[in-house]
Amino acid sequence: MRRETWISFGFMAAGLFLVVAAWFGDEPFTITLATKVVILSLAGVGLNLALGHGGLVSLGHAAFFGLGGYAMGILASHAQSFEPLMIGAWALEGTKSMPLIWLVAMLVAALFALPIGVLSLRTSGVYFIMITLAFAQMIYYFAISWPAYGGEDGMSIYVRNSFPGLNTLDPIQFFILCALILAICLVLVDRLVKSRFGMALEAARQNPQRVTSLGIDTFKLQLTAFVISAAITGLAGALYADLNRFVSPSMLSWQVSGEIMIFVILGGVARFAGPLAGATVFIALEHFLGGLTEFWQIWLGLLLLVVILFARGGIIGVLAGERRHG
Amino acid sequence: MGEVVLSLDRLSKRFGALLANEDVSLDLCEGEIHALIGPNGAGKSTLVKQVAGEIRPDGGSIIFDGQLINGLNTAARARAGLGRTFQVSSLISEFSVLQNVMLAVQGQQGNTFQFFRRFSSDAELGKLAGQTIEELDLQDRADVPVSQLSHGERRQLEMACALALKPRALLLDEPLAGIGPAGSQHMTQLLKKLKQQVPILLIEHDMAAVFELADRISVMVYGRIITTGTAHEIRNNKQVQEAYLGQEAS
Numbered sequence: 001m002r003r004e005t006w007i008s009f010g011f012m013a014a015g016l017f018l019v020v021a022a023w024f025g026d027e028p029f030t031i032t033l034a035t036k037v038v039i040l041s042l043a044g045v046g047l048n049l050a051l052g053h054g055g056l057v058s059l060g061h062a063a064f065f066g067l068g069g070y071a072m073g074i075l076a077s078h079a080q081s082f083e084p085l086m087i088g089a090w091a092l093e094g095t096k097s098m099p100l101i102w103l104v105a106m107l108v109a110a111l112f113a114l115p116i117g118v119l120s121l122r123t124s125g126v127y128f129i130m131i132t133l134a135f136a137q138m139i140y141y142f143a144i145s146w147p148a149y150g151g152e153d154g155m156s157i158y159v160r161n162s163f164p165g166l167n168t169l170d171p172i173q174f175f176i177l178c179a180l181i182l183a184i185c186l187v188l189v190d191r192l193v194k195s196r197f198g199m200a201l202e203a204a205r206q207n208p209q210r211v212t213s214l215g216i217d218t219f220k221l222q223l224t225a226f227v228i229s230a231a232i233t234g235l236a237g238a239l240y241a242d243l244n245r246f247v248s249p250s251m252l253s254w255q256v257s258g259e260i261m262i263f264v265i266l267g268g269v270a271r272f273a274g275p276l277a278g279a280t281v282f283i284a285l286e287h288f289l290g291g292l293t294e295f296w297q298i299w300l301g302l303l304l305l306v307v308i309l310f311a312r313g314g315i316i317g318v319l320a321g322e323r324r325h326g
Numbered sequence: 327m328g329e330v331v332l333s334l335d336r337l338s339k340r341f342g343a344l345l346a347n348e349d350v351s352l353d354l355c356e357g358e359i360h361a362l363i364g365p366n367g368a369g370k371s372t373l374v375k376q377v378a379g380e381i382r383p384d385g386g387s388i389i390f391d392g393q394l395i396n397g398l399n400t401a402a403r404a405r406a407g408l409g410r411t412f413q414v415s416s417l418i419s420e421f422s423v424l425q426n427v428m429l430a431v432q433g434q435q436g437n438t439f440q441f442f443r444r445f446s447s448d449a450e451l452g453k454l455a456g457q458t459i460e461e462l463d464l465q466d467r468a469d470v471p472v473s474q475l476s477h478g479e480r481r482q483l484e485m486a487c488a489l490a491l492k493p494r495a496l497l498l499d500e501p502l503a504g505i506g507p508a509g510s511q512h513m514t515q516l517l518k519k520l521k522q523q524v525p526i527l528l529i530e531h532d533m534a535a536v537f538e539l540a541d542r543i544s545v546m547v548y549g550r551i552i553t554t555g556t557a558h559e560i561r562n563n564k565q566v567q568e569a570y571l572g573q574e575a576s
């Protein structure tokens with residue numbers, strides 16, 4: 001196995017060990033913190049596909065994260081109030097079932113990503129960054145001014161949604177569920193990246209002219225990657241809202257887009273476990289440094305600066321000791 | 327001469343005040359190498375880019391295999407069978423030689439949207455790419471990343487990618503540039519052999535190679551084709567000597 005693979009698995013094993021220790025030590029707060037890391041990592045895994053492998057620097061992934069969150073919030077609130085959700089003439093039942101909610105969250109994120117991708121992919125570079133940001137901001141302001149689901153204040157879900165056979169309110173059970181989803185997504189994305197599709201996507205990032213001259217449409221490649229990437233981040237959003245039992249427009253804000261991007265860059269762009277390492281360090285800094293000083297983000301900024309200037313492969317890149325694209 | 331595969335009819339392209347191509351008409355027939363020569367900046371690459379679909383002509387039509395292809399995008403034209411190499415080589419630099427050709431085979435097969443099976447252990451891609459690599463004598467370099475290849479090897483690899491597409495016509499933009507006498511010799515022999523399989527539109531500054539290879543030669547000066555003829559005719563054409571060959575000799 002390559003060194004990077006060892007490091008990735010070692011990293012995950014260490015994380016699991018901490019959680020098990022927290023479980024035996026009866027520290028539910030630590031487990032919840034770890035769950036947060038896992039879910040945010042998943043959001044990063046989504047962005048990493050577009051940003052790392054596709055070269056699509058999206059500063060709008062909060063849109064998909066938030067849409068996933070709202071998909072969960074809206075479905076669960078209708079289940080709580082027993083009022084059907086009206087879409088035109090259709091009456092849809094709300095639901096508290098996680099698998100169903102996840103499916104809807106991914107679909108909604110993908111459905112939004114499709115037109116956003118079609119329009120954004122006409123541009124590249126800074127324009128792509130700005131246009132994805134602009135779309136996310138539109139959705140953000142829409143959520144703020146839409147009173148039906150809490151508007152600016154957001155909405156609470158009183159009981160965490162259910163998964164067959166589990167007590168999701170038990171922190172360790174919810175953690176295991178989230179960790180399993182992350183593991184499955186990591187494996188699927190890894191397969192995807194190494195498939196014909198993934199290699200063509202990677203090639204299009206490096207040299208679109210070459211890929212086009214081989215008869216492969218780079219637009220279709222990148223659009224597909226963007227949509228899959230959004231669906232994964234949307235799934236993470238649904239889980240995140242479930243973790244907090246709360247969803248609000250802040251999930252859609254550009255700061256969240258930036259944070260997801262920081263996970264990816266800090267951990268290592270296009271690295272298997274990059275988003276995990278990035279989210280872990282980010283949350284650790286926020287938690288421990290944030291407890292000491294209000295200005296912890298200065299230290300985060302410094303760390304990010306060091307990574308960008310001296311370690312383009314991010315944390316995983318430095319540990320794996322091999323350079324790849326940056 | 328065989329049947330016409332590619333036919334350009336009065337193509338024009340303007341860049342601001344500069345008329346880079348003006349009413350350019352030429353055709354490419356089965357079994358031939360049609361060379362396009364002309365001084366730097368004459369508009370040769372511009373013509374190839376229009377045929378490949380990278381830039382849109384201001385006027386004129388491109389007929390390939392009996393069909394008007396002006397409306398097709400670059401990828402669709404490649405799928406239709408237009409293979410090309412670039413004046414400045416254009417490859418996937420972090421991929422190995424083999425991976426570059428495998429991607430070309432994948433483009434030829436048109437089944438890029440497979441998400442699960444591993445590309446690198448895809449026996450079918452590997453086998454077809456391996457054959458093409460051997461045709462171009464790159465088999466010893468199969469696993470070397472492109473960034474470590476010599477200039478000549480990159481040119482060979484570009485050819486391999488173009489051939490893996492099983493093209494119906496090849497557009498080669500200066501394939502001999504900067505690859506040294508031995509590489510040049512090698513490539514010339516290869517092109518000679520290739521033209522039986524696929525007609526070639528060849529842009530080249532190396533006159534010895536052009537005269538050796540070309541069945542027909544078109545001469546482009548300031549965006550216009552001033553004459554088309556056999557090697558013998560071109561060599562003895564006064565206008566050409568003045569506009570181009572004479573310039574080389576002086």
Ligand SMILES: Nc1ncnc2c1ncn2[C@@H]1O[C@H](COP(=O)(O)OP(=O)(O)OP(=O)(O)O)[C@@H](O)[C@H]1O
Binds near residue numbers: 364
């Ligand atoms: N995208 C562009 N925008 C503006 N001018 C261009 C563009 N592309 C080419 N030109 C100009 O058009 C003219 C023809 O360029 P072209 O590259 O086709 O020449 P060429 O015959 O291939 O020359 P060479 O033998 O040096 O490769 C040149 O004067 C060039 O500067």
Ligand SMILES: [Mg+2]
Binds near residue numbers: 370371372413499
């Ligand atoms: Mg040129």
